[in-house]
Amino acid sequence: MLPGLLLGATAIAGPAITALMTLALCHDAAIVPVLIAIALVVPASLALGLLWANDIGRLNAIVREAVDGSGTDRTEGASVPWLGPIQAIALDIERLARATAARSALVERLRRADAAIVERLPDPLIVLGADHAVLRANTSARAVYGAEMPALLRHPGLRGAIDRAFADAADQATDLVLPVPVPREVHATVLFLDPPLADGGQAIVVLSDRTRERAVERMRADFVANASHELRTPLASLIGFIDTLRGPAAEDRPAQERFLGIMAEQAARMNLLIDDLLSLSRIELTEHQPPSDRVELAALLPRIAAGFEPRLAARRITLVVEIATGLPQIAGDADQLAQVMQNLLDNALKYGRDGGTIRLLAARAPAGGRWPARPGVLVGVADQGAGIAKQHLPRLTERFYRVDAGRSRAIGGTGLGLAIVKHIVNRHRGQLLIESEEGVGTTVSFWLPER
Template structure:
């Protein structure tokens, strides 16, 4: 509008002109000067001084009201965004410094995050189990190898007294410590542990890494060499001695005796077949023992596996006129190695056929179970029973030992190698199952295998 006057440059909107400010100072100064004049001139009277003091108080109150109005106006303008903001060079420099520091922190965080991810990736692909434990003994991190090989047994490994001692020594000496651990359950395992205390500047105080090297396979190979020399040589000596004797007889007195030659050749063929079975069982047992500490990764249809195994025994069952009572419900797939479980069912049927009665009956039952006398978690039981002469209680604990026979003469006569139940035991151990043998003399025997579902 025409009446509007141009606003003074540099003065924010709503601010009072300089003249008003001068009048405010003058209002406050007049009473004070009056008191000073009275005091200096010596004419100071009490009523005059009191009057001037009252005027001074009223003037100060008026100035306070004016300042209050100014502050309220400034607050409203600031909220509306119309009030000019002061611009300080020092604030600009501080803001720039903060911005640069934040960017540097972001870049350093990204670099450390990338480095941590790379280190974790390297740890995950290590072939040996690696654990990171804190001062409280709680596992902070476990790599893929540890999760696969130890599973739910990590806590049991950390509770081992020798490992706990190695961890304490490593923290006390700030140097790596080693320990050889032996576990009897769920399967025998021998583990070499190396405990390394971590740098306090990079990790929390008391944190340590534990590298677990499974030496079960190496120890098993060493024991197998000794067992093979001690047992296999003894088992092979008898048939070899028979073969050598018959060969010498055929080369000498029985050279021109056709009936004796036929009989001797039949015995030689039987002994050679027995040696072949023995060698096959030894090789099979060695392969199973080498992988016993590794749980199988596949899944099997137990119903189809049992029917296929039973079909392979039909000629031998017919030859002895033995019938089979089969109980086989619908079952879900279970974890396991199909080839090894076929071997288990085959060995149990073979034993029942060899040591059961001729023209007798074999029971083969497969069922889902949970609880007493089996573990509480769901599982499947394969049970094979015969109606033979049974086994004395004194022999039951040793039936799964290599080359152990209740009746050595009868076992050799029916072609047994003494390794069948040992193979079954090691396969069941690998599947984290249980083997239970029950028998009474004159009542037959029953072999039950429980497998987790």
């Protein structure tokens, strides 16, 4: 304060005193008035210097407060009228400080909002800084990739996309195949952020797992190829026989009879295949909607079983039907459940042992064990056929999957029966289980909820 005061006073009084002294020394003025003038100038300049130093001190304090953000409200009433400009500067600085504090609060809010959005988005996201290093990863990325994140970011495909995004300041996308720990197909998008996020995030890597989608795409493509192939075989045979009947066999009556028989069989096979394909697509359309009708299994099962009597007799197979008394009604679609029973009994007959026994059982599901704990009904079809090797069991409900395609075709199978069963059971929110022991037989069971 003191050096400021002296400096201010000297600046004000210095030139005046120098001028007065010069006048006195050159005898242009009388010494007494000069001394009086000097005596007046000194206290006046000291007073002015004091006021300046005081205000500059206050200005200094305000600036310091503004710098460390602890600005307090000051009122303009405290101003000294003849020092207006300094007071005005002080007030402007205060306003500036308040505006800066508000802006940094806003930036902080935005930074937190950025972080919260990234954190809560359902896709795995990784935020990279300007140096390409990971700034943070959201919950989903941590859950899905966790410890493999560094390895993932070293993947040459992803590395390349990140480098290109930074080099071109533009978004990039790439498909990655991750072999471990389980094979996955991931679509990665690198979003270059200009301007960057409030925390300096310069790019976001979005990872979407496409494994399921790709599998579905492949399944659809396989399905179309399989269906066309299944239809083409009997069609080719029909075309061949038509040519033969028109040409070489035109006059051969016995050959014509034989060929027409085969043609009828092939046409029937195509018919069966188309029926199954149509059923499958109809069931798929309603699969998301559980049935609401009430079905009395105790009445439905024996009716379906009775329809198999001629075929059972031809193979000398005994069908034992055991339906527990007091079987509850279930919520179901009677036509679809009839189709399930048709397909299961058909398989038990086709792949069962001549002269053997097929058992059809229905009862309330036992509590606990392998079936859901809710009340439900269990239906099973057990045969004494050759059984199915273990490695085939998980795939039997895939469309067109057959253990022995040639044998299945020869006995009128389409390879769609169990796929249809699976879809119907799914629609009923039930569960399907196929158990088999080679040389002993196969049991296919399904559980349906009571309501």
